[in-house]
Amino acid sequence: MxxxxxxxxxxxxxxxxxxxxxxxxxxxxxxxxxxxxxxxxxxxxxxxxxxxxxxxxxxxxxxxxxxxxxxxxxxxxxxxxxxxxxxxxxxxxxxxxxxxxxxxxxxxxxxxxxxxxxxxxxxxxxxxxxxxxxxxxxxxxxxxxxxxxxxxxxxxxxxxxxxxxxxxxxxxxxxxxxxxxxxxxxxxxxxxxxxxxxxxxxxxxxxxxxxxxxxxxxxxxxxxxxxxxxxxxxxxxxxxxxxxxxxxxxxxxxxxxxxxxxxxxxxxxxxxxxDVGTWGALWEGSVRDEAGNALRGNVEVVEARNSLVHSDDILTTVVGLDDVIVVAKPDAVLVTSRSRSEMVKNLVSSMRAKERPETREHIRVYRPWGWYQRTDRGSRFQVKRIMVKPGGRLSLQKHHHRAEHWVVVKGTAEVTVNETVSLVHENESVYIPIGSLHRLANPGLIPLEVIEVQVGSYTGEDDIVRVEDAYGR
Structure with missing residues (x-):
């Protein structure tokens, strides 16, 4: 030894x-x-x-x-x-x-x-x-x-x-x-x-x-x-x-x-x-400005002190409040006093009892090949932004209730539709009919970004029949 x-x-x-x-x-x-x-x-x-x-x-x-x-x-x-x-x-x-x-x-x-x-x-x-x-x-x-x-x-x-x-x-x-x-x-x-x-x-x-x-x-x-x-x-x-x-x-x-x-x-x-168990604990461990505020992302504050304000995307503003927590995500906003931030756990439990999907998943959902993010949804359509890592590939799959349109906005996509495999470049698109076996892959060296438009009677994630998957799902 x-x-x-x-x-x-x-x-x-x-x-x-x-x-x-x-x-x-x-x-x-x-x-x-x-x-x-x-x-x-x-x-x-x-x-x-x-x-x-x-x-x-x-x-x-x-x-x-x-x-x-x-x-x-x-x-x-x-x-x-x-x-x-x-x-x-x-x-x-x-x-x-x-x-x-x-x-x-x-x-x-x-x-x-x-x-x-x-x-x-x-x-x-x-x-x-x-x-x-x-x-x-x-x-x-x-x-x-x-x-x-x-x-x-x-x-x-x-x-x-x-x-x-x-x-x-x-x-x-x-x-x-x-x-x-x-x-x-x-x-x-x-x-x-x-x-x-x-x-x-x-x-x-x-x-x-x-x-x-x-x-x-x-x-x-x-x-x-x-x-x-x-x-x-x-x-x-x-x-x-x-x-x-x-x-x-x-x-x-x-x-x-x-x-x-x-x-x-x-x-x-x-x-x-x-253990960063609460937003209050995160404020304690964060770098703070001269007013005691921990600010991150697209935020602006006036006459606010000893507060934590985070925003990933939308402009989030706080005026005239002290000792508060404000966290803004694309699909949810939390506002609480810093001293009561432990009660967020109770809030989540209550929302889970109501089956609020926001407690389980973000709008951006990570997968072994990259991620997708829903940008719009209606009664018979859904729009997603998809990123596939270099070398990543989605499962070979089909859908019973929807067709899909893919528009490449960055990189080059390798697209399989039934027996046909083709390369789709930026500003080009491809149509996937209902029931067709299809796969999206990134053969390039930079991230692939695609806008996906789904149209059909049902656009849920459980309308996926995987035939082959490189990640064993």
Whole structure:
């Protein structure tokens, strides 16, 4: 076994839908894949923290099936290679960590894993890596380590850790207890007593975590083992077996292990950290102007202070308001006070009960080949803008209820209609009759953009009969 095998194995957990950050975060594009703070998503920022140092092995990503191509694309964008393990159904963090632990133990049971969520923001990557180095030796000695963040204010959205006795010869403490999210008064008491925020970042040896899962949650370990043993390769993804995985009880690693184990240790850290769980938290982590405003996109404000205003497209203006959140998307606008931004989760739950499609998908819908965006819709027609990446190709398909017209506005399209394959250039168009087998592909080196006009009695996405698909859908 060479020295490289002794490096930490990072595991990025990509679960969660981020409903409190609606309308930016939706089921089809959760918050961890959105560039909320800069030009990279928090998922990409998490990856970049652990690939920039020789402390870490190439990472493992645990993600849901529905976001698998988003994960793959964002890895490519930053030039990172990773094992991508797909959960067939979400069972919370305990089952995901059990899978990652067993996956690592196949190579070396003494491997030290670093588990970190994909949606956290850390302002000092160098300090983060230094903290991982400091926690590594206690983890090798058998402690299940967590990074405890020095609280910056009495947060009610985070769990807290009470450090206990210092582990001799280290800067690490045993954990006396974990406490769940408190109210404001209790949070202040915890801070006064020296509690730390629970960051949800864990370091542990694979064999140690397996022992604790076997002790406290054997059903989770058994389900994860069965799902991994019966896993199948699908393109570049490791697809867990659904029949086995669904047997795992649905719970977090905090409840399953951390609040019950005698092996928990905590390393206090001082770098700035946030799980960016709400728009208020995003305002806290954003660069703000002299009036305390975090502004992004097509926005203008007058006499507004300590507010967050984001707009992707339409001009969004705020006049004479303080401490507000305004987020404008092409199909939805959110306005809330900054102090009540956690209630967005309740709003989304209410809208989902009414089956509002805006809670699930954006107007721009991402696919493995690129994206499409609806621009207009009527009783018997729909207009879409389609972008196909270089080398991308849609499935070979047909429709029972609509015909389509494609107009190329950028690039060159390779168009298949039944037995005919032709190249269609800018300012040229092609007609796809109802029932015809057809495919759109981009053979060029630049993105292909097409305007699609659908005409027919029904234009829903479920009127697609896929005959052949390069992406295994």
């Amino acid at each position: 060479d020295d490289g095998d002794k490096r930490i194995l990072p595991v990025i957990l990509c679960g969660g839908s981020g409903t409190r950050l609606w309308p930016a975060s939706r089921d089809s594009m959760p918050k961890q894949f959105i560039d909320l703070l800069d030009d990279h998503s928090t998922f990409q920022a998490s990856l970049k923290r652990v690939v920039a140092s020789d402390v870490f092995q190439p990472p493992v990503v645990i993600a849901g099936n529905d976001v698998r191509f988003i994960v793959a694309e964002q890895l490519v964008q930053i030039g990172v290679e990773a094992d991508i393990v797909l959960e067939p159904i979400q069972r919370e963090s305990a089952a995901a960590i059990a899978v990652a632990t067993l996956h690592a133990a196949r190579r070396d049971p003494s491997t030290v894993l670093l588990v970190l969520p994909a949606d956290h923001v850390i302002d000092d990557p160098t300090a983060f890596v230094a903290s991982c180095r400091a926690a590594l030796e206690p983890a090798r000695q058998g402690h299940i380590m967590t990074l405890g963040v020095a609280p910056q204010y009495p947060a009610t959205g985070y769990g807290y850790i009470q450090p206990g006795q210092r582990i001799e010869g280290t800067d690490v403490f045993r954990v006396d207890r974990f406490v769940e999210k408190p109210d404001a008064a209790a949070a202040q008491i915890y801070i006064d007593q020296g509690f730390l925020w629970n960051s949800g970042n864990f370091l542990f040896r694979a064999d140690v975590m397996m022992e604790e899962l076997e002790r406290f949650e054997p059903a989770i370990l058994a389900a994860a083992r069965g799902a991994l043993e019966a896993a199948a390769m699908d393109l570049d993804f490791i697809r867990l077996n659904e029949e086995a995985f669904i047997k795992a009880p649905k719970t977090s690693i905090d409840f399953a292990v951390m609040e019950r184990t005698a092996r928990a240790g905590v390393l206090p850290v001082s770098f700035s950290w946030s």
